[in-house]
Amino acid sequence: MAATVDLQASAVRVEGAKPLFPQPALGAITRVQPARDGSRFLTWEPVDGAQPDRPMVVIQNWAAGLAK
Secondary structure (H helix, E strand, O other): OEEEEEEOOOOEEEEEEEOOOOOOOOOOOOEEEEOOOOOOEEEEOOHHHOOOOOOOOOOOOHHHHHHO
16 A cells, blocks of 8 residues: 655544555465565466465464574
């Protein structure tokens, strides 16, 4: 989403939120990463509804493992 942000002394106003690109269908696997300079987005999507050959791994509480 993109929006106009107006920073005022007593408040922050956000106006005109709009999608930057179409959202995939529910259940579709899409990864979006902004470029470091903020000039574009990189995205990966399966071709023709193909399923990835590996399962997705979700690591919870990963920050706690950094201290070890």
